[in-house]
Amino acid sequence: MRDGFQGDLVQLDGKLATMADAAAEAMRRATRALLTADLLLAEEVLGADDQLDELRAVCEEDAYALLALQAPVAGDLRGVLAVVYCAEKIERMGDLAAHIAGTARRRHPDHAVPAELEQVFTDLGRETAGMADRVASLVRDGGRGGYAELSRTDETVDALHARVLATITSPSWPHDQRVAVALTLVTRFYERFADQAVSVSKRLDFAATGDLPE
Structure with missing residues (x-):
């Protein structure tokens, strides 16, 4: 029974890692849609979000079945409960990527991001998608030691977020208020995506280890 439980737990971790892979891809595609005003790509990201919702439901169902049938304790119990917690956070990451794609769709055919901020949003997309990639690798490799690394990346994302806000609130900002409001929201989506990734790494x-990292 013990070997069977461990096999089931490995499969459960695999599904969670697949969710993180999907969140990373959603962020990459959403950023590309945002920067290129690609309506079709934005629609594809929005349509794919349902798949992450379904994966979360599967992860939760499988986790609760393990809890009911195997009654795990100690480290095994932490591992199963971590899947439930992390699946919710990763689904939220997918939602945030979809919100970015939604911004691209609403602004189409206009570009949501002015030329002077394109590099900042390119960097935001790269850093946040990379965080989701790292979450996937942590799940597959046992989850140890990623919190400090992702916290440092989160600081980079926060700095990029601050750059956007400083730019759009500058007296020299040449665009209208509607553009500034849209960018305020979309940069917040990136910042929250990064926060969710850090939360996942902390729970992993x-x-x-049995200890919450500080």
């Missing part, structure tokens, strides 16, 4: 560290 706890599941692996």
Whole structure:
């Protein structure tokens, strides 16, 4: 029974890692749609979000079945509960990527991001998608030691977020208020995506070690 439980837990982790892969891809595609005003790509990102919702439901169902049938304790219990917690956070990451794609769709055929901020949003997309990639690798490798690394990346994302806000609130900002409001919202989506990734890494560290990282 013990070997069967471990096999089921490995499969459950695999589904969670697949969710993180999907969130990373959604962020990459959403950023590309945002920067290129690609309506079709934005629609594809929005349509694919349902798949992440379904994966979360599967992860939760499988996790609760393991809890009911195997009654795990200690590290095994932390691992199963971590899947439930992390699946919710990763689904939220997918939602945030979809919100970015939604901004591209609403602004089409105009570009949502002015030329002077394109590099900043390119960097935001790269950093946040990379965080989701790292979450996937942490899930597959046992979840240990990623919190400090992702916290540092989160600081980079926060700095990029601050750059956007400083630019759009500058007296020399040449665009109208509607553009500034849209960018305020969309940069917040990136910042929240990064926060969710950090939360996942923290819970994975706890599941692996029994100690919450500080």
